[in-house]
Amino acid sequence: MRYSNLFIPTMRETPSGINAISHILMLRAGYVRQLAAGLFIFLPLGWRVLNKINTILKEEMERIGAQEISMPILHPAEIWQQTGRWYTIKEEMFRLKDRTGRDMCLGMTHEEIMAWIASKEIKSYRQLPQIWYQIQTKLRDEARPRGGVLRTREFIMKDSYSFDIDWKGLDESYRLHTEAYHRIFTRCGLLYYQVESDPGIMGDLESHEFMAPTPAGEDDIVLCDNCDYAANIEVAKANLPTLLPLNLEFKEIYTPQKKSVKEVSEFLNIDEKFFIKTLLVISEKNEPVLVMLRGDQELNEKKLAKIIGEFTFATFEQAEEILGVELGFVGPIGHNIKKIADLSIQREIHYISGANKKDYHLQGIVPGVHFEAQWTDIRKVKERDLCPKCGKSVRVEKAIEVGNIFKLGTKYTEPLHAYFLDRDGVEKPIIMGSYGIGTARVAAAAIEQNYDKDGIIWPKSISPFDIEIIPLNMGDAKTVKLAEELYEKVGEIYNSFADRHMEVLIDDRDERPGVKFKDADLIGIPIQVIIGEKALKENKIEIRKRRTKESKLVSINKAVVEIVNSYYETY
């Protein structure tokens, strides 16, 4: 295509107030514009990228036998009421009424609708298994859109749904998706990990997330370099840290104004490991719960929420009222309320914690002797903890969730009466799975992982164009003639591997060379073909790889071959 005909509004200056690299570069390079919080317009280049990704998604989904369908975005409330999610999901769902006053909502995902159509049409085991997918817009009224296209209120997602006769079938559908996802993210040029994850409101069964590591990510993932352990920090486990016992006489100690574990630890010059951190939380049933962790550990709120449900941390006033002591001096002994202790607190070891008395702590506390509690894993894994699989130390990395896969079982098919008759004429619920990939997130993750100070460096599989031809002087007839010839010829070259034409962009604008170079680097097309008068005098042109910035002069009569070869060489 011709640059002069394309709408590519690049910006010289960095927009203020935003900090995700992908957000800045997508704006500066003219890929997107923002309409409102969490709502983005994809301009021609941005849309081309999304379509490249969607094409890969389609190819890989079709490859595992999935069939593309299209679903309404506007849903009647009844179906969501049947599965209960109309009530369990709160402000995140966009709701509206139609002209007759009927409750409707905008689809944030499509389990309900997919299960509904399955319930109507799937009657026999002979019709199973099925995998249906869609690449469509979803809407969620996000509490806080952020990071440009990383978290938006309206977004395109590929989601697929599997329907099987039994759990074995689901395992197979899940496996097929896992393989497809590995192919998809590899083809998209992403560095990624498959991690164990929290199924959240999707169900209680197995689920994994595909995570692209980058500092812009919203999630923390725990990785082991020694083995293949990888998990979202929400569910990650680690080996119990052990402690050499310290003998402490059971007695109160005066610790004026020292409240946090850190403060008391420094004051007494005793390692934080020998402390018990005592937290007071209030569950959603308004029940106070005392939560204990070893002093050097942090609470994993997701793990605790799984045990006691949603909770909030007690305020200063609530603590005074419930425990009769100021926060900072609360200890595990006494208090006739529910207690949960992390497994990192070992029995038969002497610890220090609050004395339940202002300005005093208590040492020599022995868990199991001085207090009892429900012992369970509620701590957050941190860097250098020991891998639960191999025992070597793990690391924690930030990552963008680009895809996920869930085993749903009968969570949606039962409430929606999606039953079939099996071989023996027995009625059974369809076993379901769901699998998503956020298209724009893949694009953003690709940028986060592939850029330099000059702009985007697209993995070539999802670049909006393959080759950019840059005639430096549009006033020079020879330059223009050669550029046009290459534009025609390279565009016609058949890329036998991917079975498509090279997509060539020619910067035919009457701009100065500097402008063209800057824009070319910004928009990030893998191969730049530079046609300048100096080299032309020696019958040469320049081929430059965006990623490495290495360039070489090649003679005109070999230009086409060299350009195509360079394209294959880069990645």
Add this chain to the structure above:
RNA sequence: CGGGGUGUAGCGCAGUCUGGUAGCGCACACGGUUCGGGACCGUGGUGUCGGAGGUUCAAAUCCUCUCACCCCGACCA
């Protein structure tokens, strides 16, 4: 929803404290000179100063309310 911040030309910003004719750079249009890393000279157009109300002879500036957006947190199939 809690905390912080920002709204002035298409973009980036100054002006606000201390009220007195709304500015700078880039971009844009035209002419000329340039042409291998975001050129230069000249000329020109561009604003409900986020909105509403109030104080005042006078408000971008002070006061009250409100809206939008960004960042941190909560939340997040």
